[in-house]
Amino acid sequence: MEIEKKIHQGVFLKRYKRFFADIEWEGSVITAHVANTGSLKSCSQAGQPCLFSVSDDPNRKLKYSLEMIQAPSGSWVGINTSWPNALVKEALSAKHLPHWESWDEVKPEFKITPETRFDFMVRAGEKKHFIEVKNVTLAEDAVAMFPDAVTERGQKHLRELMRMIDEGHSAELVFVIQRNDVKTFAPADDIDPEYGRLLREAIKKGVRVTPLMTEWQNPKVTLVKTLLPLWE
Numbered sequence: 001m002e003i004e005k006k007i008h009q010g011v012f013l014k015r016y017k018r019f020f021a022d023i024e025w026e027g028s029v030i031t032a033h034v035a036n037t038g039s040l041k042s043c044s045q046a047g048q049p050c051l052f053s054v055s056d057d058p059n060r061k062l063k064y065s066l067e068m069i070q071a072p073s074g075s076w077v078g079i080n081t082s083w084p085n086a087l088v089k090e091a092l093s094a095k096h097l098p099h100w101e102s103w104d105e106v107k108p109e110f111k112i113t114p115e116t117r118f119d120f121m122v123r124a125g126e127k128k129h130f131i132e133v134k135n136v137t138l139a140e141d142a143v144a145m146f147p148d149a150v151t152e153r154g155q156k157h158l159r160e161l162m163r164m165i166d167e168g169h170s171a172e173l174v175f176v177i178q179r180n181d182v183k184t185f186a187p188a189d190d191i192d193p194e195y196g197r198l199l200r201e202a203i204k205k206g207v208r209v210t211p212l213m214t215e216w217q218n219p220k221v222t223l224v225k226t227l228l229p230l231w232e
Helices: 083-093 152-166 193-205
Strands: 007-016 020-025 028-034 049-054 064-070 076-078 105-111 117-124 127-136 138-140 143-146 170-177 184-187 208-217 220-227
Touching (some): 007 028, 007 064, 020 049, 083 117, 083 127, 083 170, 127 152
Parallel strands (some): 170 208
Antiparallel strands (some): 007 049, 064 076, 105 117, 138 143
């Protein structure tokens, strides 16, 4: 996925009111939009290098958007939650992974009820496969973890994915890990134990878990083809 907006580097100062961040750039402090509702735990230390984009849309209140923060490990961490779905959509169309090769139709934002939709429904003939995508920024001791805050919405998605299995379909949870300094993936049980419980239940029921790291080479973000191992 190519980032169309020009990317600049600054110094991350602080995040506040969830959707705002102050960045030091060229001797001044600018305010950028933060497209992430999570806690950004482990990747929002003041004084770290950061990357931000600039919009030329005159209707935007903030023309700057925080895109990445460099972790103390040196890894760039993508914090824009719009990137994972775009990356997965591109990867599904390109049949990025062997188990995606059989799907010949990709439908994003697929509604199953008036209240519930999945990020993708893919189809091979009459066979339907439902995919939910999650953005991962949290890491500790080379372990990528999700979520970084309690997520009732994420819990609901796990229950719905299991319901799709019960109805005879297949289902998958893709964790897009927007950093490359990790070796395994695990649920953040200390943050949201119910999510961890449901994730284990979903795996036993047959929901496929696909943790994929990203690589950043300005101006492109790509998904690594090797799956990150799950926790033991």
